[in-house]
Amino acid sequence: MMTTIDRLCAAIRPVANEAAQAAQRHLDELTKPPRSLGRLEELAVRLVALRGAVPAVDRPVIFTFAADHGVAAEGVSAYPQSVTAQMVENFLAGGAAINVLARQAGARLVVADFGVASPLGARPALLVRRRGPGTANMAVGPAMSRTDAIAAIEDGAALAEEALDGADSADLIGIGEMGIANTTAASAITAVLTATDPGVVTGPGTGLDAHGIGRKADVIRRALDVNRPDAADPIDVLAKVGGFEIAGLTGVVLAAAARRVPVALDGFISGAAALVAARLAPDARDALFASHRSAEPGHAIVLADLGLQPYLELSMRLGEGTGAALFVHLARAAARVYSEMATFKSAGVDGPRV
């Protein structure tokens, strides 16, 4: 029987080189020196080639998934676990950074509870896809069962498909997250999937000092030692040292890539979710856009593995989808330049001297 994940992975195909070349030829006819818009042109080319059409960024949707992490018990975060639920309330009240930046970008924000420790009351603005009150502590055993990891991926994919279908279909998807201790999970996933020492991948998260970072790396080493995740089996890695919200975002990436809709990654944690997706379906990378490079050291390792160069370098490290929201403006600029600029011919502008 073909699973949802198999179906999505089978639908993910690489972008055609010819489409990218045709897009660059169009850009070279516009009234500017060739390539003078730099990475904005490269971004436009990638959007056109992915979509197979003149791109638009009219209906962006940002998914911010929240969940708690049992490994928080090891003291790996500067903040108490209570903050995850409190920040979800803040998202619902519109007072968090992602609310402000999504509003500015004209992006719809979808907030989902994938397993916050203290259940939040059901509300229309909160989607509930809980797989439990947070993961188990990866330092003493698997964070979740393989069944739960698959179910969380499928839940994320289903949420993305809802946003991608219908009249009001999303034309760009951003991913972000909230979950105290989830840089520990992202670091563990990255260490395994990129075969990198935890000491290199691990960073301050929300604000650990050097001593705290050392302890956090030790916790990750213990988790890898106890669980022995299989680097060749991305779902095993996700189950043993991942998180519910990370699994959900992996599902979003797979569903969007299957429909050739661009996915704006946020920082390190959403990057780790995309890394899992790219191990399941390598061609998913053609749909991924690195909105920014986070200050978290593991992020550069994830982006290098995915072959992505970030568009913004603002030393941000907040998560929630904030970098993805800022990236919407750049993607829209690239799309509009491609569609709206005059050509040398139409504007009667002379080309280079011969």
Place this chain on the structure above:
Amino acid sequence: MMTTIDRLCAAIRPVANEAAQAAQRHLDELTKPPRSLGRLEELAVRLVALRGAVPAVDRPVIFTFAADHGVAAEGVSAYPQSVTAQMVENFLAGGAAINVLARQAGARLVVADFGVASPLGARPALLVRRRGPGTANMAVGPAMSRTDAIAAIEDGAALAEEALDGADSADLIGIGEMGIANTTAASAITAVLTATDPGVVTGPGTGLDAHGIGRKADVIRRALDVNRPDAADPIDVLAKVGGFEIAGLTGVVLAAAARRVPVALDGFISGAAALVAARLAPDARDALFASHRSAEPGHAIVLADLGLQPYLELSMRLGEGTGAALFVHLARAAARVYSEMATFKSAGVDGPRV
């Protein structure tokens, strides 16, 4: 008698450190780990401290000044001089990159002819502040008289003051330009004012090859040799090796800085205009924001001299104000984060563990 330039320079005062510290304290109370929005926070702090108030970016105005350069006769540009006037027509028709990006940013675009070689017909959308059909060839004598340099600065300042006064007053000003061969003028200005060898400052502009860049650097060396601009007298430098549109932008910077309105620089040429302004009034730097780092090598030298770190690194090299237009989104994001986010207290979110 006090000149306009003297008056503006006298009005330009440094930003108070206390204002910046108070702004950072407010940001640290918002629901995010301290400093986790990275350079967006630094940008918000600078905007608040400059304005002395909660910042807004509701009415940005971008000034795109055009003029021709006699030094084009030396073959220093990949494009013929006719392109300057043709591109101004393109600006007026709405088909250039700056039109697209200003529209997207909700910025009003002000296009002015400071001395295009072939006069453009007068039209409501085109402001005419011509000082002649382009500058003279700096390789054989001064580009313009000192009187013209001062008048062009004053014209630029007056245009900025019009935009800054009245009910619909600009709350952020972007500067950009169009002028075939104007990277040669910007390179010459930068070489003199930063005491840098022309070979280091000079780049490809709109698309010269290595041989062309070498020839362009030689032309600049000749211009410096013939004119002997006085590095201690910024107006002398502007007159001898500058350009009409560059002088106009220097005036815009002075007028905006005098009223403590942020100025978003575009690339290398507008950077050179700001460098002249900062030599006339060093505290003008507190009003300057480096929107992006251009691919043109001289730009990094200008930004280092001004002590500015760019917000975007997209390898753009188009000019027109395109980088400034993209920066509007970041400035607006910084301003909105500052104004709209909830505090830990108001949202009931716990702070760091002790």
